[in-house]
Amino acid sequence: MSTPSPPATPGRLDSLKRVSAGPHPTSPDAIPESELPGPYPVGAYAAQLKRRLQEFARVQLAGEVWGFRAGRARVYFELRDARGALPCSMWQSDFDALGVTLADGLRVVVGGGCDYYPGSSTSSPSFSFAVSELRVAGEGDLLVQLERLRRRLAADGLFEPQKLLSRPLLPRTIGVVTGERGKARDDVLAGLGRRGWAGRLVWAFAPVQDRHAAPRIAAALRELAAVPEVEVVIVARGGGSLADLFAFCDEALCRTVALLRVPVIASVGHHTDRTLIDDVAAVSCSTPTHAAETAVAIDCRAARSDVAALARRLDGQARRAIVDRARTLTLLSRAPGHQVARHRRRLHQLLRELRASANRAADERRTLASTHLLVLGRVAARAAGPERARRRGELERLALALAAHDPDRTLARGYALVEDAAGEPVGSAAAAREAETVGLRFRDGRVTARVVE
Amino acid sequence: MTEERTYESAVSRIEEVIRRLDSGDAGLRETLDLVKEGRDLVEYCAAELDAVSSGLEELRLEELVTRLDRAGAETG
Numbered sequence: 001m002s003t004p005s006p007p008a009t010p011g012r013l014d015s016l017k018r019v020s021a022g023p024h025p026t027s028p029d030a031i032p033e034s035e036l037p038g039p040y041p042v043g044a045y046a047a048q049l050k051r052r053l054q055e056f057a058r059v060q061l062a063g064e065v066w067g068f069r070a071g072r073a074r075v076y077f078e079l080r081d082a083r084g085a086l087p088c089s090m091w092q093s094d095f096d097a098l099g100v101t102l103a104d105g106l107r108v109v110v111g112g113g114c115d116y117y118p119g120s121s122t123s124s125p126s127f128s129f130a131v132s133e134l135r136v137a138g139e140g141d142l143l144v145q146l147e148r149l150r151r152r153l154a155a156d157g158l159f160e161p162q163k164l165l166s167r168p169l170l171p172r173t174i175g176v177v178t179g180e181r182g183k184a185r186d187d188v189l190a191g192l193g194r195r196g197w198a199g200r201l202v203w204a205f206a207p208v209q210d211r212h213a214a215p216r217i218a219a220a221l222r223e224l225a226a227v228p229e230v231e232v233v234i235v236a237r238g239g240g241s242l243a244d245l246f247a248f249c250d251e252a253l254c255r256t257v258a259l260l261r262v263p264v265i266a267s268v269g270h271h272t273d274r275t276l277i278d279d280v281a282a283v284s285c286s287t288p289t290h291a292a293e294t295a296v297a298i299d300c301r302a303a304r305s306d307v308a309a310l311a312r313r314l315d316g317q318a319r320r321a322i323v324d325r326a327r328t329l330t331l332l333s334r335a336p337g338h339q340v341a342r343h344r345r346r347l348h349q350l351l352r353e354l355r356a357s358a359n360r361a362a363d364e365r366r367t368l369a370s371t372h373l374l375v376l377g378r379v380a381a382r383a384a385g386p387e388r389a390r391r392r393g394e395l396e397r398l399a400l401a402l403a404a405h406d407p408d409r410t411l412a413r414g415y416a417l418v419e420d421a422a423g424e425p426v427g428s429a430a431a432a433r434e435a436e437t438v439g440l441r442f443r444d445g446r447v448t449a450r451v452v453e
Numbered sequence: 454m455t456e457e458r459t460y461e462s463a464v465s466r467i468e469e470v471i472r473r474l475d476s477g478d479a480g481l482r483e484t485l486d487l488v489k490e491g492r493d494l495v496e497y498c499a500a501e502l503d504a505v506s507s508g509l510e511e512l513r514l515e516e517l518v519t520r521l522d523r524a525g526a527e528t529g
Binding site: 198202220223224296317318 | 459460461464467468470471474475479481484485488491492495498499501502504505506507508509510511512513514517518521
């Protein structure tokens with residue numbers, strides 16, 4: 001790169017003369033004894049200077065940004081390095097198109113050339129390097145700085161204190177630090193709405209991406225923490241490049257967060273690199289919505305049903321405790337009668353079983369006896385066969401002998417039987433005489449006869 | 454020093470109370486005491502939920518500080 005020679009003089013005298021078009025009617029006299037040409041009108045000189053500066057080669061410069069500010073139509077900042085500095089300016093529209101945020105200390109590369117605003121009788125002149133191109137010098141550089149600072153904060157033990165704070169499950173008052181017109185504000189509200197939370201929300205609005213951001217955010221955090229009602233604080237910002245979020249890597253801000261009495265939930269919307277506030281905060285979330293949901297860790301609607309369920313369980317336990325004990329007492333109070341009745345039922349049962357058992361035994365014995373009788377009968381019958389035949393023969397013989405002595409058979413042969421009045425046989429003549437009247441029984445009937453002699 | 458009651462500590466204690474009641478080991482007196490304690494805690498939790506369900510109140514930090522200052526001045 002060729003270094004342009006500095007515009008030490010505005011140029012040749014001839015050109016100034018041309019521009020000035022002759023001595024000015026009100027031009028004062030020259031300085032006596034001076035060897036320098038002129039005097040020339042300053043406006044002509046400034047215009048010449050502007051032209052000469054614009055003739056300088058357009059180049060790219062590298063340095064750190066300081067003192068960024070936005071004017072009406074242009075943005076201004078200084079580009080510095082260890083050996084020098086240059087005021088820079090850029091059309092606001094060109095800068096906005098880049099979509100970057102410049103913070104103090106940020107290394108950038110700018111492209112452009114020298115420019116000079118000659119001013120007027122009512123406005124000040126200014127020199128600037130007119131920037132037409134710009135890029136952040138590399139997040140790599142930022143990351144190196146960031147890492148150095150991170151190690152320093154860690155060594156000071158500043159990552160721990162916030163993590164040790166207890167976070168309420170259901171805060172009544174939540175503080176939020178965010179940009180007043182950022183989307184993060186709506187996201188926080190959406191997250192809280194999703195939890196069904198509708199408590200008290202305290203907004204502490206602060207710039208979230210320029211060089212004033214870090215001290216303003218730190219001040220807002222300190223003020224929120226000073227309010228006893230605030231139980232948790234969300235620091236929220238929408239997404240952006242790491243350069244945009246450099247305010248959240250500010251050492252003083254991070255030290256403030258680390259030592260706050262209230263837990264801080266950080267959500268600065270950078271998905272790939274962690275800002276330092278993510279490290280020192282109690283919790284780091286990827287989105288403001290998530291941060292809001294983390295601040296209210298429960299779903300209020302579900303919690304309401306859960307509490308109702310717990311209340312029902314308690315009531316159930318209370319009722320059961322009373323009813324169970326009452327039932328036990330009732331049982332104990334009627335225990336003697338209950339025991340007697342139980343024993344009576346048992347005895348009846350035993351008795352029924354005993355009877356059934358006895359009947360079964362008798363039946364079995366009866367069946368057995370019948371069987372024995374039958375068997376004995378059969379045995380006896382078998383044994384008594386010849387004897388009975390013999391007896392039957394004897395009986396027939398006796399029957400025949402008896403029949404031979406039957407008086408009816410004698411009467412049948414024509415004899416008569418003499419009987420007294422009583423029917424007794426009259427066996428002699430003397431008995432007949434004595435009886436005087438006898439009966440004579442014949443085969444076919446009886447007649448009465450008187451004994452004459 | 455008694456620990457400050459919070460929603461989470463209340464819920465945690467209610468669950469502990471119910472576990473004890475469920476165990477069936479608590480006597481009648483203890484049961485009644487536990488149930489009373491549990492009901493108090495349930496009321497507290499319900500009040501906490503009511504406090505964050507009645508309608509979102511949004512205010513700027515400056516408003517809150519002013520309000521607190523005024524309240525402090527009145528009570529002071």
